[in-house]
Amino acid sequence: MTAAAAAPTTRPAAGRLDAIDWLRGLAVVLMIQTHLYDSWVAPAARATELFWWTRFLGGIPARLFLLLVGVSMAIRFESLLQKKVDRATMCRGVAKRGAEIVVLAYLFRFQEYTLGGWGSNWPDLFRVDILNCIGACMIVVPWMAAPRGGRPQYAASLLFAALFVALGPIIGPAHFPDWLPRPLTSYLGGQRPMAWFPIFPWAAWPLVGVAVGHYWVRQSREPRRQARAYALTALVGAALTGTVILVRRIDPYIIRYPSELVQQMGPGSFFYRLGLLGPLALLAFGVTRALGQRFSVMRQFGRTSLLVYWIHVNLCYGLISRPLHRRLGMGWATVGLVAMVTLMLGVSVLKTKYWKGWRRHEQSRSGRPAVAG
Numbered sequence: 001m002t003a004a005a006a007a008p009t010t011r012p013a014a015g016r017l018d019a020i021d022w023l024r025g026l027a028v029v030l031m032i033q034t035h036l037y038d039s040w041v042a043p044a045a046r047a048t049e050l051f052w053w054t055r056f057l058g059g060i061p062a063r064l065f066l067l068l069v070g071v072s073m074a075i076r077f078e079s080l081l082q083k084k085v086d087r088a089t090m091c092r093g094v095a096k097r098g099a100e101i102v103v104l105a106y107l108f109r110f111q112e113y114t115l116g117g118w119g120s121n122w123p124d125l126f127r128v129d130i131l132n133c134i135g136a137c138m139i140v141v142p143w144m145a146a147p148r149g150g151r152p153q154y155a156a157s158l159l160f161a162a163l164f165v166a167l168g169p170i171i172g173p174a175h176f177p178d179w180l181p182r183p184l185t186s187y188l189g190g191q192r193p194m195a196w197f198p199i200f201p202w203a204a205w206p207l208v209g210v211a212v213g214h215y216w217v218r219q220s221r222e223p224r225r226q227a228r229a230y231a232l233t234a235l236v237g238a239a240l241t242g243t244v245i246l247v248r249r250i251d252p253y254i255i256r257y258p259s260e261l262v263q264q265m266g267p268g269s270f271f272y273r274l275g276l277l278g279p280l281a282l283l284a285f286g287v288t289r290a291l292g293q294r295f296s297v298m299r300q301f302g303r304t305s306l307l308v309y310w311i312h313v314n315l316c317y318g319l320i321s322r323p324l325h326r327r328l329g330m331g332w333a334t335v336g337l338v339a340m341v342t343l344m345l346g347v348s349v350l351k352t353k354y355w356k357g358w359r360r361h362e363q364s365r366s367g368r369p370a371v372a373g
Contacts, residue, residue, distance in 0.1 A: 018288035018299055019230070020071055023280060025298030027064040028305050032344065033337055034058030035316040040324045040333045050330050062130050062197065063205055063273050064280070065305075069134055070141065070157075070209020071216065077147050078217045084150075091142040098138025105131035108310060115318050123194060126183035131309075133197035136187050137206045140199060145210040152214035161207035168201025168265040169257060192261075201265050208274065230285040237278015244272040297345060304348040312344055 037054040045051055073094055080090050109125050128136075145157040172195075176185040186195035212233070219229035247254060248268070257263040288299065301308060315321055328336065 021302035024302030031061040066205035070206030071213035074213025101135030164204040171200040234282035241275030
């Protein structure tokens with residue numbers, strides 16, 4: 001096969017991966033603004049409409065991260081399908097990485113505890129936060145959504161997602177017996193401050209992500225089909241959000257929840273937020289297609305999301321920024337946000353530039369082939 005013939009099949013795959021990196025980078029930027037405004041804005045400024053919008057945008061990052069966890073699983077599954085890897089091996093590989101993420105989540109929490117001077121509430125060490133949830137979903141979801149017989153499991157992924165959404169308002173805020181250890185039951189559900197991201201209903205996001213990821217991968221094998229796939233994703237997303245808005249206008253209490261927290265775990269909130277992500281996927285595809293291989297801030301952040309998460313949370317909430325906590329108006333907090341994003345971008349660039357160089361140097365010394373990553 002000639003290079004000219006191979007080009008159409010390889011270019012869409014690069015664009016697809018770039019779009020996913022861009023979406024992950026968008027989640028990183030929205031995450032930074034959420035945490036910084038939450039930590040630094042003074043109580044009086046929290047009553048403003050501008051602060052309300054920061055909270056609204058703050059509902060996107062966790063959901064987008066989890067959806068992309070499922071998309072990344074699907075990309076991995078598609079690659080392993082081509083190598084004819086069996087289903088159990090696929091699941092074990094993803095679950096192993098999930099276990100590593102859970103360990104990193106506890107290390108991160110321990111670091112926060114120590115940097116806080118050992119004065120914070122020690123049960124926070126076992127809080128189920130977004131990293132814990134990502135790891136737990138990577139352990140659980142593959143066994144529900146991995147391909148069977150060499151074929152993607154679209155229906156199974158979406159049915160299990162529907163199950164988690166349906167049970168979310170029931171199990172998510174549930175009180176478990178006192179004799180059960182809360183650090184474990186909080187992965188299923190429970191009350192804050194221990195259970196922030198239980199898998200009921202949050203596992204629904206990566207389950208949908210697996211189905212979406214398989215669809216994107218398979219449609220990306222031809223450029224026109226790839227563009228249509230992202231356009232259709234945007235249209236379906238807009239339809240989902242529009243439908244929820246319409247139903248709420250007809251009857252805002254069609255499903256009655258005991259609290260706003262429980263409502264956020266319900267199907268209305270899920271489909272509304274899921275719909276918002278559809279147009280963002282089309283935006284990511286369009287931007288990355290237009291940029292080509294030129295530098296992109298979002299794409300850069302997307303490739304170092306864990307590192308940026310690890311550092312910025314401590315800078316936003318830790319001792320180093322304590323004089324700023326709950327002290328700033330929206331204007332000065334926005335100045336701080338620009339500075340924080342710039343600093344994190346510098347860290348991200350340094351990581352990709354020097355960490356890869358160091359790995360290649362060590363691998364050349366040891367005689368092992370360098371692996372891109």
